[in-house]
Amino acid sequence: MHDFTRRSLLQGGTALAAAGALTGPALLDFAKAWAQASPWKAEAGAKLTVMRWKRFVPAEDDAFNAMVAAFKAATGTDMNVFSESFEDVQPKASVAANTGSGIDLAWGLHTLPQLFPQKVLLMNDVADYLGKKYGGWTDAAAITCKQGNDWLGIPVATIGGYMTYRKSATDKAGFKEFPKDFPGFLEMCKALKANNTPAGFALGHATGDANGWLHWVLWGHGAYTVDKSDKVVINSPETQKALEYCKALSDTFIPGTASWNDGSNNKAYLAGELYCTANGISIYVAAKDDPKMKDLTEDTQHALMPVGPIGKPTELQLCVPILAFNFTKYPNASKAFIAFMLEKENYEKWLSGARGYLTQTLNAYDSAPVWTADPKNAVFGQASKRALPASGIGTPGEKAASAIADFIVVDMFANFCTGAKDAKTAMAEAERQLKRIYR
Numbered sequence: 266m267h268d269f270t271r272r273s274l275l276q277g278g279t280a281l282a283a284a285g286a287l288t289g290p291a292l293l294d295f296a297k298a299w300a301q302a303s304p305w306k307a308e309a310g311a312k313l314t315v316m317r318w319k320r321f322v323p324a325e326d327d328a329f330n331a332m333v334a335a336f337k338a339a340t341g342t343d344m345n346v347f348s349e350s351f352e353d354v355q356p357k358a359s360v361a362a363n364t365g366s367g368i369d370l371a372w373g374l375h376t377l378p379q380l381f382p383q384k385v386l387l388m389n390d391v392a393d394y395l396g397k398k399y400g401g402w403t404d405a406a407a408i409t410c411k412q413g414n415d416w417l418g419i420p421v422a423t424i425g426g427y428m429t430y431r432k433s434a435t436d437k438a439g440f441k442e443f444p445k446d447f448p449g450f451l452e453m454c455k456a457l458k459a460n461n462t463p464a465g466f467a468l469g470h471a472t473g474d475a476n477g478w479l480h481w482v483l484w485g486h487g488a489y490t491v492d493k494s495d496k497v498v499i500n501s502p503e504t505q506k507a508l509e510y511c512k513a514l515s516d517t518f519i520p521g522t523a524s525w526n527d528g529s530n531n532k533a534y535l536a537g538e539l540y541c542t543a544n545g546i547s548i549y550v551a552a553k554d555d556p557k558m559k560d561l562t563e564d565t566q567h568a569l570m571p572v573g574p575i576g577k578p579t580e581l582q583l584c585v586p587i588l589a590f591n592f593t594k595y596p597n598a599s600k601a602f603i604a605f606m607l608e609k610e611n612y613e614k615w616l617s618g619a620r621g622y623l624t625q626t627l628n629a630y631d632s633a634p635v636w637t638a639d640p641k642n643a644v645f646g647q648a649s650k651r652a653l654p655a656s657g658i659g660t661p662g663e664k665a666a667s668a669i670a671d672f673i674v675v676d677m678f679a680n681f682c683t684g685a686k687d688a689k690t691a692m693a694e695a696e697r698q699l700k701r702i703y704r
Contacts, residue, residue: 292331295610296339300601304394307340307598315602316357317372318585319348321547321622328618332611342598351472351527355380355670358588365592369599372587374472375655376409376666378418386589388416391600395419395607400628403649409584409661418588419603422616422623425582425648426477428568429534429548430541431561434462443568447485447510450571454517457540464541465519468679471527473583475675478543478570480581482514483507483674484657485573490668490699491659497703499677500696506574508681508688515682523683537561543570545583546621546645567644569651582652584626624648664702673698 300307315333320326330346337344349357354373361368362381371377378385392410396402406420428443435443438456454464467475483489488503515522519539521529531548533539535558542548549565552558570580587606589599605611607627616623616635621642625633626649636646656665668674677695680686686694 292335292610293338296335296605299605299608299610300336300339303601303604304390305597305601305604307342307601308595309341311341311595311598312343313345313369313593313595313598313602314367315344315346315370315372316354316361316368317346317348317587318351318354318374321545322550322619325615325619325622328615332606332615336602336605340598340601342595342602344602361590365590368590369593369595370587370589370602372421372585374583374585375669376584376586376661376663378410378586378588379412379662379666381588381590382412382417382663384590384592385417386591386593386596386599388419388589388600388603389414391419391604392416394604395627399607399609399630403626403628403652405582405652405654406584406626406649408654408656410586412662418586419607420584420586420626421603421606422619423582423584423626423649423652424473424545424622425624425645426473426543426545426580427570427644427648428541429544430464430566430568431462431564432566433564434460434540437462443566444571445569446571447573451510451513451517454514454541458517462540463519464514464517465522465525465530465533465539466514466543467525467527467530468515468523468675468682469525469529470672470675471525471529473527474525474530474544475679476669476672477581477583479511479675479678480655480657481543481570481579482511482573482678484579484581484653485575486510487573487575489657489659490674490695491657491665491703493658495659495664495703497696497699499699500692504692505688508678508691511678512682523679535561546642549641550620550622565641567641569644569647578651579653580648580651581655582624582648584649584652584655585623621645667702668699671698671702673702 333344351374358371362384410416410418410420440453444450444453457464466478486503486507488507490499492498530542534548552562593599613633616633636643654661655669673695677691681688681691
């Protein structure tokens with residue numbers, strides 16, 4: 266999404282300090298008191314290896330590392346935390362699940378815990394403790410991590426993806442307000458192209474960006490991969506309408522989107538080549554932290570994803586759940602660390618460190634300071650509440666997770682939009698792939 270320099274890392278740390286993060290002795294005092302009262306007491310000599318996704322906003326990493334250090338000091342737990350790209354978290358977690366070793370906790374994307382339902386440490390007690398204390402969980406977050414009544418993991422946060430655009434360009438195109446529906450959005454993109462200020466959205470294997478906006482288009486037309494009983498229903502008139510709408514959109518895009526990854530739109534926007542895209546807040550944060558991009562920062566605005574013909578939000582936002590494997594030697598330390606992460610004294614400061622990149626999944630944090638710290642952050646605070654789980658209306662289990670990981674929806678749209686396949690063939694191919702997964 267954005268490759269930060271050392272200079273921006275230092276700026277990010279400054280932003281964290283400005284947010285009033287609980288650090289140093291204050292954080293350690295809180296951690297010690299919490300450890301004494303916690304329902305979960307870390308085992309003597311506990312050592313946890315934690316794999317997480319790589320940070321995109323440096324101050325988030327600073328806040329997280331401070332949290333880890335405080336937990337380590339307060340509980341005596343040895344913490345080994347390492348980062349991997351979104352694309353690498355799942356395969357490395359799979360290796361750990363298959364071998365029963367190497368990692369105690371894996372923090373990844375979408376429905377990661379659903380890939381290993383027999384290998385995870387159930388988190389019912391942690392979910393109940395946090396939910397009761399902090400106003401309950403958002404619907405999509407809870408569905409993402411649950412199998413029946415069991416919690417396979419904890420939905421730590423949601424990475425919200427919303428419209429990022431140049432206000433000067435949309436004004437010039439005749440749109441003083443960002444469109445709220447699909448027809449208006451298409452007309453705006455046509456006008457942007459006509460003014461040589463094009464929009465652009467990933468049609469390549471971008472785990473976050475492409476899956477996010479293409480499922481939004483699919484679901485917005487009332488089309489889904491599977492129905493409520495997990496019957497494959499991708500080959501439908503609604504899907505064809507979604508394909509045709511997406512093709513019309515893609516005809517307005519900046520060249521090259523068929524090969525874009527998750528960092529491509531960031532780079533194009535920050536280079537002044539792109540004027541509207543869907544992304545996390547990281548584009549804005551990168552511009553804001555660069556004094557040379559003052560004009561771009563002031564011109565950048567955010568908007569909710571327009572609503573499709575179905576008449577309600579249909580957003581695929583990126584839940585980042587954490588799981589603990591049931592082969593860990595330190596289940597109490599694992600549960601204690603996860604609960605510690607989401608306590609108010611940590612979580613609100615962590616959200617401030619993330620600067621809007623991460624959104625709460627517990628309702629009590631709707632009023633977290635980050636959402637009023639900058640008016641342009643506010644849109645992202647709605648991500649968890651407007652989202653559907655990665656399974657759409659189906660069951661968020663291993664099969665739904667596999668369909669996302671295999672880019673079935675992304676490839677269907679990309680094949681049609683690039684002219685590689687007609688609509689009938691693209692839908693039939695997606696149908697075959699989904700039926701193999703859901704057989």
